[in-house]
Amino acid sequence: MKLIIQIPCYNEAETLEVALNDLPEHIDGIDEIEYLVINDGSQDNTVEVARNWGVHHIVSFKQNQGLAKGFLAGLDGCLRCGADIIVNTDADDQYKGADIEKIVRPILDGEADIVIGARPIDETEHFSYIKKKLQHLGSWAVRRASKTDIPDAPSGFRAFSREAAMKLNVVNDYTYTLETIVQAGRENIPMKSVPIRTNAELRPSRLFKSMWGYVKKSILTILRAYVMYKxxxxxxxxxxxxxxxxxxxxxxxxxxxxxxxxxxxxxxxxxxxxxxxxxxxxxxxxxxxxxxxxxxxxxxxxxxxxxxxEYGRHDPDINIVGSHRRKERGA
Incomplete structure (x- = not known):
């Protein structure tokens, strides 16, 4: 059983190593763990940090393509490298690496094909009151559109089985988080949520420039996904x-x-x-x-x-820039 942990990155040189150091090296039931970084047109030395740390695989864009395209490129890279389970996490160390075992366990036990980590939104100190309410409102709207019970729809801390990863499609350029839940719910892909923990904020979110911009794009994404699938x-x-x-x-x-x-x-x-x-x-x-x-x-x-x-060939060299052996920590 092979797990690949993917991390989308855009100018994450300052925080990437912190996030990588927090990732697990062993999980019961997993034979092999590898790491993949999606370099979404970074202009700093994100790639150099990843290579020096010993990341196994790097998928690179020449210019910034956005979170949704980066996410799909990461899934493609992981599948080509033979991943049986794929975990998506953030480069800003928002999620605790130790909780990766919690989100892959339902897949290992055959309970789900997609597992989404539910953050303690109300207890997260760096979330403003308005942001907390909007997170709950957005998750409620996604639950209605997808007919699921996922409590934290915007969470990017997710695990996918190989089969689920091959079924997912994202057509919007904004984010994958909301659309993939609507798609999975409407396509009856087994999905589960587990509670997770978060770390202190290392940098402000770059996904949206203003709260109104976030709300507007989220509403359009949910409506578009609903119209597409129903x-x-x-x-x-x-x-x-x-x-x-x-x-x-x-x-x-x-x-x-x-x-x-x-x-x-x-x-x-x-x-x-x-x-x-x-x-x-x-x-x-x-x-x-x-x-x-x-x-x-x-x-x-x-x-x-x-x-x-295609992915049955397990060819890790197609469309993947740099394939490296993992260095032992401290080496």
Whole structure:
């Protein structure tokens, strides 16, 4: 059983070594542990720090691509290197390395294919009151959209089985955390949450520049993921108000016509017909979107089988810059 711990990095030279030193070297049930760093176009000496520490594999972008693309590139690299389990953690040492054993245990025991570490948000001192409330609100929205019970959706401390990693797709450029939960929930991928601990903050978060920017992007990500995986339901909800108001106006016009007072109310009839037409068009769009979604599921199934064949080769040299032997700590 091979575990690869991946760490997305963008200018993390100051904190990367701290995070790496905190990672476990042995876990019961794991035969081999390797480390992979995703260099997302860093302009400092992040790569040099990783190589000097003895990181086994480095996946590099020439310029910054964002957290979502870096995450997917890391999964691809880990799968090509033969990982049976993949753990994603942060380069700022936000999560305790000792808790990696807690999030891989449900996968080892066959209880889940994705495990997400739930942070003690209310007890985290460097989280502001507003941020804590927004974290809870965002997690609630993701639970509703994904039909799961994950309490900490924005948490990036996660473990994936090989099969789950091959099934995941992320289409937004912002972050993978919310979309992957919605996808896993809607695709019935077994998922579990375990409580974890966090370390003191080493640097401010770089994921968003303002609280409003974070909220806006998170809402758009959740809505987009929901529409992608449940398009017919989403467009049905959208068309109902148009149809209801349009039909209501039509019934009102028929009532006045039955009592001979329809004169001067033609405008409302036109409005009602327009709203009904819009509602029908939205519903038709939903049917088309649902057909496209069915097509996407077929393509995902094909993609999964292609990946099974491709990653079965365990070729660690494809698209991976630098493959190194792990140095013993203190050597």
């Amino acid at each position: 398009p017919l339901k989403a467009f049905t909800y959208l068309c109902v108000p148009f149809l209801a108001i349009g039909i209501g106006i039509g019934i009102r016009f028929l009532y006045y016509m039955s009592i001979g007072q329809s004169g001067g109310k033609v405008q409302s009839l036109i409005l009602g017909c327009t709203l009904i037409i819009i509602g029908v068009l939205v519903f038709v769009i939903g049917i088309l979107a649902d057909t496209i979604a069915a097509n996407r599921r077929i393509l995902q199934d094909i993609q999964f089988h292609v990946k099974s064949i």
